[in-house]
Amino acid sequence: MAENTFTISDATFDEEIGASGEPVIVDFWAEWCGPCKMIAPVLEEIAAEQAGKVRVAKLNVDDNPDVARRFDVMSIPTLIIFKDGQPQKRLVGAKGKGQLLEELAEYL
Amino acid sequence: MPESRHVVVIGSGPAGLTAAIYAARANLGPLVIEGEPSSTTDQPGGQLMLTTEVENYPGFVDGVQGPELMATFRAQAARFGAEFLTEKVTKVELSARPFKLWVGDASAAEPTYVADAVIVSTGARSIMIGLEAERRLMGHGLSTCATCDGFFFKERDIAVVGGGDSAMEEALFLTKFADKVTVIHRRDELRASKIMQERAFKNDKIEFLWDTVVTDLVGENKLEGAIVRNVKTDETHTLAVAGLFVAIGHRPNTDMFKGILEMDDAGYLITAPDGTATNIPGVFACGDVQDHTYRQAVTAAGSGCMAAIDTERWLEAHRKTPEAFTETPTEW
Numbered sequence: 001m002a003e004n005t006f007t008i009s010d011a012t013f014d015e016e017i018g019a020s021g022e023p024v025i026v027d028f029w030a031e032w033c034g035p036c037k038m039i040a041p042v043l044e045e046i047a048a049e050q051a052g053k054v055r056v057a058k059l060n061v062d063d064n065p066d067v068a069r070r071f072d073v074m075s076i077p078t079l080i081i082f083k084d085g086q087p088q089k090r091l092v093g094a095k096g097k098g099q100l101l102e103e104l105a106e107y108l
Numbered sequence: 109m110p111e112s113r114h115v116v117v118i119g120s121g122p123a124g125l126t127a128a129i130y131a132a133r134a135n136l137g138p139l140v141i142e143g144e145p146s147s148t149t150d151q152p153g154g155q156l157m158l159t160t161e162v163e164n165y166p167g168f169v170d171g172v173q174g175p176e177l178m179a180t181f182r183a184q185a186a187r188f189g190a191e192f193l194t195e196k197v198t199k200v201e202l203s204a205r206p207f208k209l210w211v212g213d214a215s216a217a218e219p220t221y222v223a224d225a226v227i228v229s230t231g232a233r234s235i236m237i238g239l240e241a242e243r244r245l246m247g248h249g250l251s252t253c254a255t256c257d258g259f260f261f262k263e264r265d266i267a268v269v270g271g272g273d274s275a276m277e278e279a280l281f282l283t284k285f286a287d288k289v290t291v292i293h294r295r296d297e298l299r300a301s302k303i304m305q306e307r308a309f310k311n312d313k314i315e316f317l318w319d320t321v322v323t324d325l326v327g328e329n330k331l332e333g334a335i336v337r338n339v340k341t342d343e344t345h346t347l348a349v350a351g352l353f354v355a356i357g358h359r360p361n362t363d364m365f366k367g368i369l370e371m372d373d374a375g376y377l378i379t380a381p382d383g384t385a386t387n388i389p390g391v392f393a394c395g396d397v398q399d400h401t402y403r404q405a406v407t408a409a410g411s412g413c414m415a416a417i418d419t420e421r422w423l424e425a426h427r428k429t430p431e432a433f434t435e436t437p438t439e440w
Contacts, residue, residue, distance in 0.1 A: 033256045034157050034175045039146035061259070072330065074260045074351070075247035079145070092247030094151070095193065096144025098212060 002044035005056045016057065018085035022023045023054045023107045028071075030062045035094035036077040042097045043079075046104070053108050054081075081107055099105040109218070113139045115419055116199050116209055116223040117190075119361075121154025122405045123395025124229030125181035126412030127419075131227070132188035134420045139221065140185065141193045141211060143230075147253050150196060150233040150361055153178035155396070156405060158253050160281055167406050175436035177405070202379060202388050204366055223392045225419045228365070228377065232358035232396040232403075237269065241325035247248035249331020250352050254278040257351070267292055267334060269322055276304040280300070282353065283313040290338060290347060292317045317347070324350070338436045361399050369393070376400050384415040390426075392418050 008016045008026070010032060017024055031035035040058075047056040061068040061076060070105055071087065079091040081104070091103055101108070115131050117124045120142035131138040140319070142152040149155040156162060156174035163171040164227050198214035200207065205227050208219035234252060242250060251257040254268075258281060266286045268279040271293035279289045291308065295316045298305050302346040308314050319340045326333040326346060333348045360375045370387040377386060377398040384392040393416035395408035 029243060030259065032259075033253075034153075035147045035151065035253065035256060042145065068260075072248070074249055074330070075147075075251055075253075075257045077256075078247065085238065093147035095147035096146075098195075099144070 002048055003100075004047040004051045005044050005058065008057045008059050008064075008067075010064040013016045013059070013067045014085075017082050020055065020082070020085075022052070023081055023083045023088070024057050025054060025104070026057045026059055026082060027062050028059050028068055028073045028076050028080070030060060030076060032062075033076050039077055039100075042100065046100065050108055054104070068078065083099045083107070110208070110220055110222045111215060112206065113137070113221055113223045114423065115139070115225050115227065116141060116207075116221055116283060117229060118200075118209075119143060119154070119229035119231055119395070119397070120152050120192075121156065121178070121229060121231045121395055121408060122181065123146040123231070123397075123408040123412035124154075124227065125178070125185050126409040127227045127229060127394060127416040128185035128190040128412075129181070129188060130413050130416030132185055132190040134416065135189075136423070137189055137191070138185075138227075139191050139193060139223075141195060141197050141209070141221075144194060144196050147256060148233050149358075150232065152232045153182070155234075155358075156390065158255055158434050159277065162256055162405065181409075197364065200226070200364060200368065202391055205390060207390065225392070225423055227412075227415045228369070228386070228391065228393040228397055229395045229408075229415070229417060230364075231408075231409070232360045232395050234274070235357055235359050236354055237322055237356065239322070239324060241327075245325055245327060245331045245352075248329060249327060249350055250325065250354070252354065254281050254353050259283050261286045261351040263287050264350040265269075265348065266353065267317075267347060268353045268355060269293075269347045270355035270357070271295060271298040272355065272357070273300045276300040276308045278353050278355050279314050280304075280307055280311060282351075283311055286313065286351070288315065289313055290315050290317055290349070292322060292334070292347075294319050294321050294339060295319065296413065299410075349405075352427045358396070358403070360400075362397060370383065374400060384411060384418045385422075390422060392422075404437070 119138045129283040159174035183344040199210040206222040209221045211220040221260040324335040392415040394411035
């Protein structure tokens, strides 16, 4: 996995997200979701380019339904930006890099 | 300085990628500006990226997955030297040659690319119902992508709006997850193909609400139901559903070409009856962006091949006067 991108699960979510000093973009995704696969490399790029400002955490909704349910995720890809363990902003649907950077600007 | 290309293909569905395969094999070194990721059909690979099984594309006895088919098209074009840019064209200037194309910032003084010939294959995207509530509930029960979101409606009641093949395909796919799928259709018969109709009618989980339209959605942060009206009796009631999938038709992606390329009232580009030429010499159109009749992957691919051959012949005919590509021509 690319630099500054990591995997989280139902079991590790609270610990990883709560303890993160930087904002974390949680990417709710699944293997069978085409648009999720398309934005995965874009998110990895953003994570690598924005190292020190923001990190990307990947959460597979197939394997980790609890966190998805807790945050009412009903469509993927959904990106939720967490800061100090709290959800700040939610982006639903795949987007190009330019548009993602615009939406994320306040956290970068 | 803008980068100069012989041929730029805008869009990367079956039409654009077939055009790229043929243009690449003709040594025209096409650049495919393939679009950007999205959760609508306006994305690299086009409408097939949001479908599952494609059963009617020739050459695949057992069918093929839509995204897999498009990945194969793309790899085949790349094999012959087609190049790809995963961004969107934001503006075109086609009034003078070479044609100017902007990627990203449309207000930039200089275009990103100049091209001798342009193949337009921007396709069509699915339309929404047009309700205020759609914006609020998109991704919270309202979806444009059954393959992405069906999973979240396990053992729930959901609805599909529409009566065509796309609507039937979504309804059938969604029965894998949902307890009940109600198809809401504004007429009393489907326009889907016979085979899809039969499958939908035979499926115990699918019910039909005929002569019915959705007039509003219920739910503040999460979809709870759809308010539906029977167009014959005017009776209104609320259908309790956790999910609503809309498949009521398509709109061509031609906003960028308004006032530039000839189009019909619905926005479909008009091409010459005997080929893919648009009203601007050197600009060709193929696939769903110029076809509201057939709209099949195989017809799109066929017209993509035609566009590449038309482009190659057109470039060949005008190559005798190389300055024609750098000067603003008056008449050819």
